[in-house]
Amino acid sequence: MNLVKTDSTDHQLIEQFRNGSPEAMEKIVERYEESIFNFGLRMCGQVQDAEDIMQETFLNALRSLHNFREETKLKNWLFRIAANACLRKRRKKKFELERELSLESLMPGAGSEAKFDIPSLSPDPDSELLRAELRDVINDAVSSLPPKYRMVFSLRDVEGFDTEETAQILGITSQAVKTRLHRARLFLRKKISEHYRGE
């Protein structure tokens, strides 16, 4: 059996909620609302969509927290709800076509040069402008990732879930997580590099 290391603060809050404390739910929301909101924003692009996803996630959580057995961490459970909310929203809107990223198209030398120009993060506060530019470049690149790759990238590289956790949250295999993450990173590298090479 897999013993999940639950976060002790979460565990206490869940207990308190079950014992009738609505404040416990508020605290749970405070702990995770920002990451869920940002996840929704990254996945759907609009503040309105991110708001819907955040509301749906916490209302659903509120409804079923009594039955939550803590077989997984609370954060993972919440992201599973949020990921499903994103999928539902996308299905409703049909605004993005799912497409495959082939490894060949992302290989160095495929349609571009073999060199990649990726800026490094400078701790220099004078470079605020460069940082802002880099942030915009990354955000643009991320939003142009096909959704299923963006989903895996968001969970793995932004939220820091490991491969196994991401597979559980999305209900896909670990191998699929690895494949999508690798292609997502290759795609982002290409996009970012194209910007800095002025292509």
Added chain:
Amino acid sequence: MTMREECKEYFEKISEYLDGELDSETCEKIECHLRECPECLHCFESLKRTAEICRSLPREKIPEDVEQRLKDKLKGFLSKDAAKSFDL
């Protein structure tokens, strides 16, 4: 310019290597190759840097009105729930 077959094999494994998901034997093979192949070294390093800068993106703050509406929704739900009493 296209990649050599040997390099392709490593190219597919870069992320797993960076994430520490490969066995030590494979890691050694990769490290050995990186010492003698500048193209692959560049490929690995630039992908590593890509993942690093993407990870460091700051989060957006939740707009105040969005936050307020969430609180109101939850409060509304909780008071309905309390009226039904906690008898699940």
